[in-house]
Amino acid sequence: MATSPTTAHGQAVSEDGDKVLVRVEGRLGRLTLNRPRTINALDHAMVRRLREALTAWEDDDTVSAVLLDGAGERGLCAGGDIRAIRSSARDGSRLAAAFWRDEYLLNAHIARYAKPYVALMDGVVMGGGVGVSAHGSVRIVTERSLVGMPEAAIGFVPDVGGTFLLSRAPGETGTHLALTAEPVGAGDAVYLGLADHFVPSERLADLTAALAGTAADGIAGTVARFAEPAPAPDLEARRHWIDACYSAGTAEEVVSRLRDHGDPEAALAAETVARKSPTSVKVSLAALRRARGLPGLEAVLEQEYRVSCAVLASPDLVEGIRAQVVDKDRSPKWVPDTLESVTDGDVARHFAPAPDGPLGLADL
DSSP states (O other): OOSSOBOTTOOBOOTTSOSEEEEEETTEEEEEEOOGGGTTOBOHHHHHHHHHHHHHHHTOTTOOEEEEEESSSSEEEOOBOHHHHHHHHHHTOSHHHHHHHHHHHHHHHHHTOSSOEEEEEOBEEETHHHHTTTTSSEEEEOTTOEEEOOGGGGTOOOOTTHHHHHHTSSTTHHHHHHHHOOOBOHHHHHHHTSOOEEOOGGGHHHHHHHHTTOOGGGHHHHHHHHOBOOOOOTGGGGHHHHHHHHTSSSHHHHHHHHHHSOOHHHHHHHHHHHTSOHHHHHHHHHHHHHHHTSSSHHHHHHHHHHHHHHHTTOHHHHHHHIIIIISOOOOOOOSSOSGGGSOHHHHHGGGSOOTTOOOSSOOO
């Protein structure tokens, strides 16, 4: 472990400095998330700073491409600042909703960015970290990558465009990832459509240096020179039970099929899902199914904003973050505490219009 935080480029950074380091190196606009002690968790100011930099570089002819990485050696980004979100939920404030609004607008901005947007998804990439990386045009994972949407474990629902990405993954693999809240490695990240290229972590510094001297139309070729075949995906071999079980019409039936399938891994998945917030599981399943019928990312982000705002009123969000992050007892008390107790009306209310109106990205 290094004695001081560094970027993937090997450049030392300071925990006491800016939370997002913004600079231009050669032809490359560099963005480094700089909160290594929290695995670069995103707060509202960081989201705004990222979007400001991207906007400034859009019409800057000296910048050919943008590269995003994270300070420290643990990962790109562990997600949003969930302690702040918990405080907002407890206080009944709209601070979390304001954060999500700007975060989801940033996710949409990244997805439609006109210049190559290269994300180094090295190490931990969870939740909001997926949002600032997996919508980019060039998404790179390494042997250290751990990518996932862990929201159901804290009483939340996949957001930042996660339900868009997971709803379009092969078969029901995205549903499996959402309901178990478990992360995957590099091979599965590529298989799921969350990443494009595998580059060994030891080559990231050289790749970054090479990109700094590359024009926009040469980015793909430069990345290809450093990329290697991704590891074989584990999920592909599990499709026989994943597709059969997660295609069920209800969350209750999903768990029943997993338990009855006969494959030990399916039984383990059943117990994993059963430990998550029942409300989160049911809303996540509904959100994924609805996302499949929506025309694109922007419409899905509009739906996710509705859902996220509704979750602020749920006791499970406060309790889930308490159990996982604050007290760390890993023993949340969900309300309701069974899938059967979560009604269709409970699920439907999560898709009602947000109190402060839509994001303005797309009509639903």
